[in-house]
Amino acid sequence: MTQYGVVLFYTTSSVMRAEKLLKTEGHSIKLIPTPRQFSSDCGIALRFDWNYCEEIKLMLDEAKVEYANMHSLDT
């Protein structure tokens, strides 16, 4: 079973920017309603394959996409 993680953002515009960036780079990602246990911020979170955590973090940082934090999703 895939272990997922989520990126939480402050603004929807940042989510859109991140989605576009990561999709262009071929990452399998999905936008989901922010899981309530991460009481945060904007209503949309970006779900990704936790194996790519470091890679995605680096890409967002390099492109200066602002985000709140990243969490692993225990399912």
Added chain:
Amino acid sequence: MTDVLEHAGGNPGRSGHRLSIAAARAVYDTREEIAHFFGVTDPMRVIFTSSATHAINLTLRGILKLGDHVVTSSIEHNAVMRPLRNLEKQNIRLSIVACAADGTLDVKDLIKVIDSNTRLVVMTHASNVVGTLLPIAEIASIAHQAGALLLVDAAQTAGALPMDIQAMGIDLLAFTGHKELQGPPGIGGLVIADDVDTTKIEPLMCGGTGSRSESEEQPNDLPDKFESGTANLVGIAGLGAGLKWVKDKAINEIREHMKELNQALLDGLSIIPRVKIYGTLDPERSVAIVSFTVTGKSVSEIALRLDEEYGVLSRVGLHCTPAAHKTLGTFPEGTVRLAPGIFTTVSDIQEATQAVAKVIKS
């Protein structure tokens, strides 16, 4: 616009469901295209508003504080002049640089009035009555030397001229979607240069943004700080489509075509007896907006007959700018204004100027 309503009718940024996300994508795509078009690196610095007027008000009211000095020109539209006159009553000091009778501005006159208290210089890029362009790059450098920011009202020029706000030194640019950007009415925006400190700009409106919902304070994140309330999704999608059309057509080609139309208008009107044309009479120094009067004829009568008898649509009167008409010497009667669009052809212009000649004769 139909597509976004049919396939993405959700509220952008307010939910995680597919229609809301599709709407947010449409809004973001346009944001990115606008940023790229005006030469801004960070798309979050594109703020959508309902009009250029809204963007101008946001800037003026967001930046100017008690005792600040603000400088503008004498050819401004009321979108600039009215908020400034209103702020003047709230102890903001206002200086108006007089333009020449053709609408041109001598930057030496700007240097004379600018001082260390000048917080903002606000100038139109081009007159909405005669099309005269102001020397924005020079104005920017003078404003910056004095420590002031420059806000440009680009209602007439966004989509009509190549524009790189970094290269021109523009700090804040207000645009409308419904003119040369070929979008629908009811959408506009403010583009903020990458190096402008937005923490020093107060929001015009506070409210829901879909972000930081746990807080009752307005967020500082861009673009949310300045975009409270439900976005004009349909307008933004329409603006995106219009802008795509402009980019595909190529802005340099648009500019060349409009210069040709401008020259044809000037040529056609200048040979008609009793017609007086205002402005620089030079398509290189203006956008394609031409104003004229006719000795012994009222402007409104000319406009009515042009419309009813020849299908030529003009706008007469003061064009929401008493200041510009005082500068041109056409206050309070005003002028007849002819402003071709990108779909106008040279032969349309010839028909229009022949119609003017016929109306004047009889």
